[in-house]
Amino acid sequence: MPNIRTSTDTKVKHADAAFMKLNRNEFTTAFAFTLDFLEMELRGNTSNHNKRTGLIAAQIGRAMGLSDEDIFDLSSYAMLHDNGITHECYNVLSKDGRERLDCTASHCLVGEKNLEAFPFLKRRETVIKYHHESYDGSGPFGMSGDDIPLFSQIIALAEPLEVAYAAGETHEDIIAGIVGDTGSRYSPLLVEAFRNAASAVSFWLSLDSRFLDSEIGRHIPVYTIDIDLKQLLPISAIMSGIIDSKSPFTANHSKGATDKTAVMCDYYGFDAAKKTRMMIAADLHDIRKLAIPNHIIDKPGKLTDPEFSQIKTHAFYTRKVIETVRGFEDIAEWAANHHEKLDGSGYPFGLTADACCFESRLIGCVDIYQALTEDRPYRAGMSHEEACKVLQGMANDGKISREITADMISVFC
Ligand SMILES: [Fe+2]
Ligand SMILES: [Fe+2]
Ligand SMILES: [Fe+2]
Ligand SMILES: [Fe+2]
Structure with a gap:
């Protein structure tokens, strides 16, 4: 057996403690970054889809008057919304770069289950399961109105907003599209909060890939555990x-x-x-x-x-x-x-x-x-x-x- 304690070692200090102080934001963002790698292949560039969806959700949550803790949880769930993507979904996604209904239900269920493993995330039942629901009940699980958890509703708006932003659509077109879906895809209250958030010039600038990480730091409260x-x-x-x-x-x-x-x-x-x-x-x-x-x-x-x-x-x-x-x-x-x-x-x-x-x-x-x-x-x-x-x-x-x-x-x- 080699002498492992004195082997040519390392600039890195080995942490031997069984416990560590974990910055939950850093961990969640790293996971979101990993999920973004999937999108990179689909779109051929750095997409930042999951991180940006988290930032959008945080700003809409703030406009709705949510507490710091709720904004932290909301943005975490938003960054992890597609954690249930599997190889099967992946092939469906890759055809046009957008999610399709035939894989939607399965990745919602897998993603919901996966998050049970996150010990530092407050359990918010069914947020991931229902993140593709529509306000009028036409989503994959047929949930409607305010039976859909608020966090799911916000993610359901933030996610396609991100896709439209990344596709280069103008702010005006994105706003018009969302407003046009009031009452069908989105609740009037949610659309109003989105319009309030999006009325600030900084909302759109914050989504720029160059500023994304620092804006995440600015908008999402930090929690360690x-x-x-x-x-x-x-x-x-x-x-x-x-x-x-x-x-x-x-x-x-x-x-x-x-x-x-x-x-x-x-x-x-x-x-x-x-x-x-x-x-x-x-x-x-x-x-x-x-x-x-x-x-x-x-x-x-x-x-x-x-x-x-x-x-x-x-x-x-x-x-x-x-x-x-x-x-x-x-x-x-x-x-x-x-x-x-x-x-x-x-x-x-x-x-x-x-x-x-x-x-x-x-x-x-x-x-x-x-x-x-x-x-x-x-x-x-x-x-x-x-x-x-x-x-x-x-x-x-x-x-x-x-x-x-x-x-x-x-x-x-
Ligand atoms: Fe390997
Ligand atoms: Fe390798
Ligand atoms: Fe997504
Ligand atoms: Fe999704």
């Missing part, structure tokens, strides 16, 4: 499920990597907090794959140089998402380094052995093993023996850790 890290595992598992559902070839990749990381953490005797952090890192390591087009991920032949260049960006963005959450710096480090190689030939940073900590090496080795044993468009999944042969070759070439490779070969046999 002391949380047991273990409570975050179900959430990172939801994220890994979204990542894995992107392609049939990676249907179990993140989950498989996490399960194997957990096994190796036990083998090395990591304490519970460290193991939890490692599992979160493994769950999230391929977050950015959400934004890589499926025609590249599922390509049966060799990738072109530009396609491979695009693939190589994903680990960098993994860091960008995770490091926005204070207290997750080590998780960001371990997750983002999973394609680094000890001889400096990896990506995205080209780190060499002295800069690549033990935890990063471990997740990197597990990732390779997991990928080799899965089917790919251009080859069938390898047996344990075949995968070990490849790993051993890489270790012999000085690309990955010899010690971890030897341990994995014996542990996974």
Whole structure:
């Protein structure tokens, strides 16, 4: 077993505490950013759909006189409104870039269920389930009037507003469209609040991608919570499920990597907090794959140089998402380094052995093993023996850790 306590370690301080102070805004925004990656593929650019929907909802909530706490909850739910998107929905969405009714009900139900896993979010029953309802009862679940939760009503207005804004529609056209739907899609009270909010020049400027993050900070009250890290595992598992559902070839990749990381953490005797952090890192390591087009991920032949260049960006963005959450710096480090190689030939940073900590090496080795044993468009999944042969070759070439490779070969046999 390698001497893991003194291994070439890391600029990052390992947080060993089982509890951490979590800035709920940072965590929710990071999750929304992840969901936005899905939209990036659909629209071919940085969409910020979920973050912007949260900001719009917050400003309408403010115009309705909601309390700070309600605005926090409302904007959180608005940022997470499409957390139930699955591979099935994804294909439906991708045809025209807008949501369609035939996938709407299912993603509402899945999203409602998923949010039960968010321990720091006040339970607001059915807000996500009914976020596509219409005031006149013509929505997917036939709810009408004020039987639809107020938060759902606000999200149902904020979401298409965001889509219209991102599509480049003028403010005047957006306002006219919403006003025209008064009484059918939206309640008169809601439309009045929207008009009040939208009458400020700053409302429209705040939606500009360049100002989005700072405007979110300005409009959405900040709440922190002391949380047991273990409570975050179900959430990172939801994220890994979204990542894995992107392609049939990676249907179990993140989950498989996490399960194997957990096994190796036990083998090395990591304490519970460290193991939890490692599992979160493994769950999230391929977050950015959400934004890589499926025609590249599922390509049966060799990738072109530009396609491979695009693939190589994903680990960098993994860091960008995770490091926005204070207290997750080590998780960001371990997750983002999973394609680094000890001889400096990896990506995205080209780190060499002295800069690549033990935890990063471990997740990197597990990732390779997991990928080799899965089917790919251009080859069938390898047996344990075949995968070990490849790993051993890489270790012999000085690309990955010899010690971890030897341990994995014996542990996974
Ligand atoms: Fe949406
Ligand atoms: Fe939706
Ligand atoms: Fe990766
Ligand atoms: Fe991976």
